[in-house]
Amino acid sequence: MYSFKLPDLGEGIVESEIAEWYVKPGDLVEEDQHIADVMTDKAVVEVTAPVSGRVLAVACDAGEVLAVGSELIRFETDGDQPEQQATGSQDEAAGKAAVETANKDTADTDAAPTKALLPEKASAAQGSPVTASAPNPATNVAAFTGKVLASPSVRQRARDEDIDLASVPGSGPAGRVSHKDLDTFVAAGGALVARSAFSGKQARTSATEVKVKGLRRVIAQKMLQAKRNIPHYSYVEEVDVTNLEELRAHLNANREEGQPKLTLLPFIAQALVKILPRFPHCNAHFDDENSLLTQHDAVNVGIATMTDTGLMVPVVKHCESLDVWQTAVEVARVSQAARDSKAKPEELSGSTITITSLGAIGGIATTPIINAPETAIIGVNKLQERPVVKDGVIVVRKMMNLSSSFDHRIVDGYDGAQLVQALKQLLENPGAIFV
Structure with missing residues (x-):
């Protein structure tokens, strides 16, 4: 297992915001592959993978702030399969804990932050090694909480196109809906179905809370x-x-x-x-x-x-x-x-x-x-x-x-x-x- 810490991105910078993830638990990555965008008070910096391997867990959802030196992402590398077998039950427990944390968060409509890593689910009962196709319990946070995770720009686009985000399957961490997910949904004809419910003019009574980040x-x-x-x-x-x-x-x-x-x-x-x-x-x-x-x-x-x-x-x-x-x-x-x-x-x-x-x-x-x-x-x-x-x-x-x-x-x-x-x-x- 390889634990990658959030690097020091400049003099005087003690924390950074994770602007966007480009990988999720279960993904296979190559060394130097672009895995995330990290935002400081000066610039957006591309973070690349330090090793080749499979993503076991990410530290948080996009939009959260991490301290420099804290764990950013965890990889499974060649030669550490036995260790992952031994710790599979711990990873599963951590995944459940992440979902429980998300259930308690009712104030933030833009993200379901967790302070622990969000690992991929392993089969603890059989002690089998984790595979790339294993489901991630954290990707179904929306199903547990009733909330849809998406960035403000995605929410705005959904409003502009009369799309109910709850009907869009999210592929990001913790089920987060991305622009790519919206593209896939529209290509499948989902937007037409969503628009039909708004064919007539209606009074606008809802409000959207957008986290400033x-x-x-x-x-x-x-x-x-x-x-x-x-x-x-x-x-x-x-x-x-x-x-x-x-x-x-x-x-x-x-x-x-x-x-x-x-x-x-x-x-x-x-x-x-x-x-x-x-x-x-x-x-x-x-x-x-x-x-x-x-x-x-x-x-x-x-x-x-x-x-x-x-x-x-x-x-x-x-x-x-x-x-x-x-x-x-x-x-x-x-x-x-x-x-x-x-x-x-x-x-x-x-x-x-x-x-x-x-x-x-x-x-x-x-x-x-x-x-x-x-x-x-x-x-x-x-x-x-x-x-x-x-x-x-x-x-x-x-x-x-x-x-x-x-x-x-x-x-x-x-x-x-x-x-x-x-x-x-x-x-x-x-x-x-x-x-």
Whole structure:
């Protein structure tokens, strides 16, 4: 038997959430096979099998949090069949205990967590070795508890397609229903049967409790901590980006093969490179426990990025060493890596100031929350053409608001306003960014 512990996935990480299992008790796996996704507060990490063998037990259901160093998964390897024969009755007892634990859990509709491993059932009466086809008592938790185990995304899809999850056979740990199970159910015609019961309009009286977990749980904790500990103040200013848009259109129309299409973000990042030396306390980290402000020379710009699993902030490192084209390449690269859940931990940490943009969606102002331990965040809002007075004449210009927030413990209102005004001057006169 081989017991694999949850590995240390980075400095300062003491626990991780099991985001998804790709194996279940009874499965045969090869060494280095992808067995699970583990989520830290920095990234999603793929965990691979350290040995070849058969899965005897997994530590918990997807969505639960384990401490680093605790048992993650147990394998049967070559040469330990006798041991498994001897312990078969213990495994069966543990499996029953897992089901009993699930029966007691009536509060969580998204998972039936167990703190013991969930082993595959063995035949204790005959003392026979465990086989790959042996049933797993933990896979029938739903039958005992009356609950269906599924992730929030699976539940949402089932609601959208009018599918009763209770009628969908689950193949995951403890009978958990996956998207693949839904696909199989729909392919078999089950969705048509399920929809027939909802042919007429009905009053919606049910409610679904969704456990906050994974990246959403991490985001909730960080936002609460930032809002609770940092006295925010926000400053909004309008910017005439007509000239910047003309320059951007010209550069995009004449870009060389292989060069990316420029958005506003690379220009804002490069403008920050120009002005932050005048405002070093806005390109800084504040350790409130030790009353220590670390002002950085490097401009590492966090790019707030919406992904399928929630908000992430990949980082473009050392913007001071990049030109606008190189900045655009890095913005696109790290943002896409975050959306694909392939960003490395070092690409999701180390930012010194953050840019957040909701302009593509709309909205004329926001009050962004600071990405602690930073002291400033710059928010980009909707760009729109509207009439303005310029030199005593009403003209149509392309206008955009910048909504910025600052840590008032470190950045006074005057300083924050001065930074935004300096940024405005560069964006309205974009040629100065390159001088």
